[in-house]
Amino acid sequence: xxxxxxxxxxxxxxxxxxxxxxxxxxxxxxxxxxxxxxxxxxxxxxxxxxxxxxxxxxxxxxxxxxxxxxxxxxxxxxxxxxxxxxxxxxxxxxxxxxxxxxxxxxxxxxxxxxxxxxxxxxxxxxxxxxxxxxxxxxxxxxxxx
Numbered sequence: 001x002x003x004x005x006x007x008x009x010x011x012x013x014x015x016x017x018x019x020x021x022x023x024x025x026x027x028x029x030x031x032x033x034x035x036x037x038x039x040x041x042x043x044x045x046x047x048x049x050x051x052x053x054x055x056x057x058x059x060x061x062x063x064x065x066x067x068x069x070x071x072x073x074x075x076x077x078x079x080x081x082x083x084x085x086x087x088x089x090x091x092x093x094x095x096x097x098x099x100x101x102x103x104x105x106x107x108x109x110x111x112x113x114x115x116x117x118x119x120x121x122x123x124x125x126x127x128x129x130x131x132x133x134x135x136x137x138x139x140x141x142x143x144x145x
Contacts, residue, residue, distance in 0.1 A: 005076065006076045009062060027100070032056050032078075032082075033054070036054070036085075037087060062074075
């Protein structure tokens with residue numbers, strides 16, 4: 001499994017990657033809420049689940065302050081420890097990470113303008129826009145007398 005970096009987690013928590021990033025973050029949130037697998041209880045003296053973080057608190061903390069590198073590192077560490085103790089979680093985390101990387105790989109953007117376009121018209125070409133508002137007024141057309 002490729003390591004999940006604190007920087008990548010912070011970027012996802014901060015909304016980088018547009019819709020794909022939000023989807024990846026939601027997937028991680030759902031993943032850490034899963035109960036520990038059976039294999040994670042092996043090796044404890046009383047057979048109880050080990051006293052380690054599921055990652056839920058770290059996800060919530062990073063979501064609250066995505067620019068905090070310490071919170072990002074705490075989440076990366078919690079994920080790594082849980083993956084080391086829970087084979088099922090490790091497999092699911094690896095699958096999530098592969099999908100998250102594939103979703104943020106970019107992609108081609110092809111913008112084109114065709115047809116009848118007014119001279120001086122405003123055109124915006126872009127990719128992955130969210131929470132954007134245009135407040136525009138159109139000047140009245142000049143009268144030809």
